[in-house]
Amino acid sequence: MTYHFETYGCQMNSAESAALAxxxxxxxxxxxxxxxMEASGGADLVLLNTCSVRLTAEKRALGRIAHYAGLKKKHKRNFTLVVAGCMAQRLGDKLIEKYPQVDYVMGTRQRSLFPLILEACEKGIKALLDINEEPEFSFxxxxxxxxxxxSFIPIMHGCNNFCSYCVVPYVRGREVSRDPENIIQEIRLVGERGVREITLLGQNVNSYRKESVDFSALLKLAAQEAQKNGIGRIRFLSANPGNFSSRTIEVMAENKIFCRHxxxxxxxxxxxxxxxxxRNYTRKRFLELVSEIRSAMPQxxxxxxxxxxxxxxxxxxFDETLSLMEEVKFLYSYMYHFNPREGTKAFDLPDRxxxxxxxxxxxxxxxxxxKHTTELLKARIGSTEIVLVEGISRKNADELITxxxxxxxxxxxxxxxMIGSFGSLTLSSLKGNTFRSNEISLNNV
Ligand code: SF4
Incomplete structure (x- = not known):
């Protein structure tokens, strides 16, 4: 049996696709x-893991659904088509009404039904799933x-914040934190399999709390386990400025395993x-947080x-956004304009x-x-950096991308x-947003 996945949206979706794979x-x-796909005549199961955050993401996924529905309808291809992820959660049965060729709509809270879908494909039958059933979310x-x-390691799921423009709390549900033992086990496993950098994931990652273990305590535990298993870097995504605690800053500052980004x-x-x-903070509170982080970790x-x-x-x-950007000087920003999402509070706001x-x-x-990115990057030419070697450059087979x-x-x-090793190098020049270096010397973690 064969499968083909297409994954859209955030890192959480990538992690969930990896788990389904x-x-x-x-x-x-x-x-x-x-x-x-063409040469092999297609897969037995095609799964589209979709995103709902922006309208454009949904339009793209709908285009892919239409493509696969067309293959089934016009070209009589016989495969199972599954639509998963946030758009599946948001639109549910409406997707099947529009595209009857979709076999299963599996929302974010129905992932545990996936083995039943596979079993039905293996037997050549259609599983009778209660798609309205919403089992308790499990990692x-x-x-x-x-x-x-x-490797991405989800530590919490969902969001309780209800920012007025965001569909996440509706499609992912309320916050659920994963057992720390379970997270530590996964860190051990990925370390044993050769992973060198992990990213702890959650829609609101620093709201993590499982009984007495809060986010900062989890970071400490994660660092201990990562260091025992050859993992040299820990990142986390996405933190909410409103509840970024001083204790989290302290824990990060104490241990270089936490990336200075x-x-x-x-x-x-x-x-x-x-x-x-x-949003649960003010401009002043955000700027105070930035200065607290920078004084604990100047780099x-x-x-x-x-x-x-x-x-x-x-x-x-709007000028206040520009002035805040001037004040903070972010290295990168993901910038977008407001796109009304039905079902959110901001959808009904006047004065669009x-x-x-x-x-x-x-x-x-x-x-x-x-302008800020270029200035900040240029200022770093000449500095010595530790890098993780990720692969061979697509443009030059004798060049590594780190x-x-x-x-x-x-x-x-x-x-x-050298792929998968840490090394030291000096940043010698900059082209676009990619640095170049003349040589690398490999380090042990
Ligand atoms: S904190 Fe993030 S995920 Fe939660 S509602 Fe706000 S923007 Fe959406």
């Missing part, structure tokens, strides 16, 4: 990669992607807009998310901003961010045998 592999199924045992040196999504620089967004770099064109955003409000204005504001934040702890790419001469 492991379920297939454990049953002896083989993966058909994108490039092999998979492992999210290991074969041959990878970096934090993604801290601010979204906006103006208090009125932050309030309308239902830290920060990245963020910026949302422009929220309903009611005035030109002055015209598309032209939203686009123009987005253009301005992108330009400002580009990554710094600040998530920057560095190209350096080298060979395949």
């Amino acid at each position: 492991l379920v297939c592999k454990e049953r002896g199924w083989e993966e058909i990669h994108e490039g092999e 998979s045992k492992s999210h290991l992607e074969e041959g990878q040196f970096r 934090i993604h801290l999504p601010v979204q906006h620089g103006c208090d009125n807009v932050l309030k309308a967004m239902n 830290v770099s920060l990245s963020t998310d910026i949302l422009v064109g929220f309903p009611g955003e005035t030109e002055n409000d 901003i015209e598309d032209e204005v939203k686009k123009e504001r987005l253009y301005r934040v992108i330009n400002l961010q580009k 990554r710094t702890e600040k998530d920057e790419m560095v190209a350096v001469p080298g060979n395949k045998s």
